[in-house]
């Protein structure tokens with residue numbers, strides 16, 4: 001009887017898979033916004049200029065960009081969202097209200113302010129985008145304009161993201177009335193406490209004096 005050759009298990013072990021998985025994650029992290037429907041030049045410039053990590057979430061609904069089937073990506077859109085996407089893509093001129101489901105509030109604001117035609121025209125010179133944006137535009141209301149957040153690579157949708165010194169200065173000015181009130185209340189409290197302690201001290205001294213006979 002012919003002996004069966006031993007079966008060799010060629011499936012890689014869990015340990016052997018680790019370098020492949022790590023490699024895939026590194027490659028995925030290094031890929032900028034997909035080139036098919038996004039404009040990765042702006043993300044790449046913001047990251048290079050600021051030295052901060054900037055992903056597609058700066059302008060898009062999903063941090064991996066618009067291509068895919070995850071929430072906020074084209075493959076996941078409902079028929080009504082696809083209609084909204086097509087309407088947004090037709091906003092070639094500025095001033096048109098844009099509600100693209102694959103863009104976030106900042107991304108929609110850029111298209112509203114400049115129009116898609118100019119955004120596309122700026123792709124070879126992404127550094128010019130900041131100067132084109134309205135200096136008063138600040139979608140997260142943190143006091144740092146969208147243009148500055150684009151230059152500095154911070155999150156234009158998070159009031160906690162921004163240059164720390166600038167945010168401290170802005171919030172200090174904004175809260176100056178409350179800060180003054182806290183200062184006055186503390187000063188009044190200390191003043192009252194000081195007088196209370198002095199009064200108690202005087203009463204205590206009076207009680208220690210021997211009463212005249």
Ligand SMILES: [Ca+2]
Nearest residue numbers: 138140142144
């Ligand atoms: Ca801001």
